[in-house]
Amino acid sequence: MCCCSGLLIGADMSVSSHNGPQGSDTSAIDRFIVAKSDSASIEAAPGIERANVAAVNSKAKAKSDKPSDDSSLYAEHTKIHPKRVYGMFRNIKWAVMIVALVVYYGLPWLRWNRGPALPDQAVLFDFENQRLFFGPLEIWAQEFYYVTGILVLASLSLFLVTALAGRVWCGYACPQTVWTDLFVWVERFVQGDRNQRIKLEKAPWTFDKFRKIALTHFTWLLISAATGGALVFYFRDAPTLFVEMFSGTAPSIAYVFLIVFTVTTYLLGGLAREQVCIYMCPWPRIQGAMFDDHSLLVSYRPLRGEPRGAHKKGDSWDGRGDCIDCKQCVVVCPMGIDIREGPQLACIQCALCIDACDAIMDKVGRPRGLIAYDTFENLEAAKTGGTVPVQWLRPRTILYMVLIPIVLGLMTYGWVNRAVLEVNVLRDRNPLFVNLSDGGVRNGYDVKVLNKRHDTRRVAVSVEGLPARAGAPTVEIVGLGPAAAQAIDVAPDNLRALRVYISLPAAGITALASDVTPITVVVKDLGDGTVTRRTSNFRSPRP
Numbered sequence: 001m002c003c004c005s006g007l008l009i010g011a012d013m014s015v016s017s018h019n020g021p022q023g024s025d026t027s028a029i030d031r032f033i034v035a036k037s038d039s040a041s042i043e044a045a046p047g048i049e050r051a052n053v054a055a056v057n058s059k060a061k062a063k064s065d066k067p068s069d070d071s072s073l074y075a076e077h078t079k080i081h082p083k084r085v086y087g088m089f090r091n092i093k094w095a096v097m098i099v100a101l102v103v104y105y106g107l108p109w110l111r112w113n114r115g116p117a118l119p120d121q122a123v124l125f126d127f128e129n130q131r132l133f134f135g136p137l138e139i140w141a142q143e144f145y146y147v148t149g150i151l152v153l154a155s156l157s158l159f160l161v162t163a164l165a166g167r168v169w170c171g172y173a174c175p176q177t178v179w180t181d182l183f184v185w186v187e188r189f190v191q192g193d194r195n196q197r198i199k200l201e202k203a204p205w206t207f208d209k210f211r212k213i214a215l216t217h218f219t220w221l222l223i224s225a226a227t228g229g230a231l232v233f234y235f236r237d238a239p240t241l242f243v244e245m246f247s248g249t250a251p252s253i254a255y256v257f258l259i260v261f262t263v264t265t266y267l268l269g270g271l272a273r274e275q276v277c278i279y280m281c282p283w284p285r286i287q288g289a290m291f292d293d294h295s296l297l298v299s300y301r302p303l304r305g306e307p308r309g310a311h312k313k314g315d316s317w318d319g320r321g322d323c324i325d326c327k328q329c330v331v332v333c334p335m336g337i338d339i340r341e342g343p344q345l346a347c348i349q350c351a352l353c354i355d356a357c358d359a360i361m362d363k364v365g366r367p368r369g370l371i372a373y374d375t376f377e378n379l380e381a382a383k384t385g386g387t388v389p390v391q392w393l394r395p396r397t398i399l400y401m402v403l404i405p406i407v408l409g410l411m412t413y414g415w416v417n418r419a420v421l422e423v424n425v426l427r428d429r430n431p432l433f434v435n436l437s438d439g440g441v442r443n444g445y446d447v448k449v450l451n452k453r454h455d456t457r458r459v460a461v462s463v464e465g466l467p468a469r470a471g472a473p474t475v476e477i478v479g480l481g482p483a484a485a486q487a488i489d490v491a492p493d494n495l496r497a498l499r500v501y502i503s504l505p506a507a508g509i510t511a512l513a514s515d516v517t518p519i520t521v522v523v524k525d526l527g528d529g530t531v532t533r534r535t536s537n538f539r540s541p542r543p
């Protein structure tokens with residue numbers, strides 16, 4: 001069985017299927033894990049406090065909490081108070097968070113000059129005019145397949161990244177992670193780090209406690225409102241909407257969405273936090289199929305760490321593991337899990353436990369990397385003293401690497417060759433045709449001409465496919481007359497709907513071979529000479 005397949009089933013499976021103490025196939029490493037643990041010790045090593053904590057979302061706890069009849073799906077929520085940690089991965093997370101927040105809040109305010117007739121907001125989802133603007137790109141409602149293409153590209157990129165390095169999206173860039181991180185930062189700023197927050201939570205209600213809790217929630221609500229506000233700015237000119245919001249003249253839908261997004265941001269980022277990742281998000285379940293034994297995942301190296309236990313001054317490191325059981329990896333974990341239990345569904349691969357453990361290893365003078373990004377293959381090979389280098393190129397990663405440029409290439413080709421004059425022709429179904437008093441026949445059509453350019457275009461409408469030798473067909477634009485068919489103005493960024501009659505005189509009708517004659521409606525741009533053709537039929541009485 002694949003080492004990581006337990007993740008498909010859940011945290012329960014993960015420990016027993018991989019390096020877990022309760023696993024049926026107890027290995028040498030497994031036996032190490034059940035070795036000594038000095039729970040009575042206050043210091044894990046000289047000067048290093050042993051955190052008196054159990055993983056909130058641990059397998060053992062989940063089992064002991066489970067009712068005997070196994071009928072309840074309810075899991076009681078235990079608040080997690082992640083401790084501040086310093087290190088490379090924390091710095092990367094700060095950097096990603098700052099970039100993500102700056103981009104999210106700032107993008108609606110970025111301007112892009114598209115000329116006087118068009119909005120100057122760089123990124124605008126202009127649903128009112130059925131268009132999406134991304135800088136120089138302009139996607140019309142008829143071209144929504146480009147959005148589908150972008151989503152396909154994003155999915156393939158996510159699959160590739162997950163196959164290579166697990167849930168890096170979840171750990172670093174997912175909005176739930178970014179906003180939860182921001183909210184925890186606020187909480188820490190107002191209430192202090194982990195120990196102070198726990199102390200405050202347990203303390204009786206005083207004015208100071210009320211002030212700190214109220215200030216935390218008030219700041220969360222402000223951030224949530226700014227988040228909801230920023231989102232609605234993507235759908236309407238941001239500076240205008242900003243003024244409208246505060247003057248009470250914004251569309252009511254803007255207020256509705258502002259409230260909805262404010263409330264959801266507050267609930268998900270401030271209150272639900274890791275519960276969203278564990279219980280609400282489908283991605284942890286899907287990711288089991290995304291990575292394999294060669295994917296780099298945040299892993300505890302039990303062969304090196306076990307048997308764990310406190311390390312006293314002057315003690316030898318021989319015959320024992322490097323893990324001093326300080327539980328710093330547990331107290332910094334935003335998901336409340338103990339990475340030493342093995343790979344778990346709840347782990348978002350944020351690598352904060354790596355930073356925490358590396359800092360401990362530095363303090364006790366042992367090499368870093370007791371917790372590190374590693375592959376299942378390499379962890380297994382380590383049991384027999386071997387190593388397996390990371391295989392970046394594997395069938396699944398090669399497949400994604402091939403598919404991404406193909407999709408990108410197809411989209412680029414489609415975009416470069418996209419029509420800037422769209423024509424749609426719809427023939428009347430009832431009546432199929434009209435007999436004219438002079439013996440001729442007339443068919444009616446709805447012709448829609450969409451001008452995607454930013455200047456007025458003059459077009460001519462004609463027809464091909466009807467016999468001209470015995471009586472030329474005429475094209476008439478209702479309300480404008482036959483002559484107007486040769487010079488019709490279509491305003492910039494506009495769709496012009498034309499009611500078109502195509503008539504064939506009696507002499508022409510007798511020359512038709514069938515009552516259904518394929519025709520081509522031709523729309524010619526009189527400015528640049530480009531021609532757009534659309535096929536249809538001309539119906540007439542049976543010859």
Ligand code: SF4
Pocket residue numbers: 305322323324325326327328329330340356357360370371
């Ligand atoms: S793995 Fe590292 S941080 Fe975690 S308990 Fe062991 S020594 Fe401490």
Ligand code: SF4
Pocket residue numbers: 298332333334335336337338339346347348349350351352353354
């Ligand atoms: S176990 Fe480590 S990588 Fe996983 S969520 Fe916790 S801190 Fe992040």
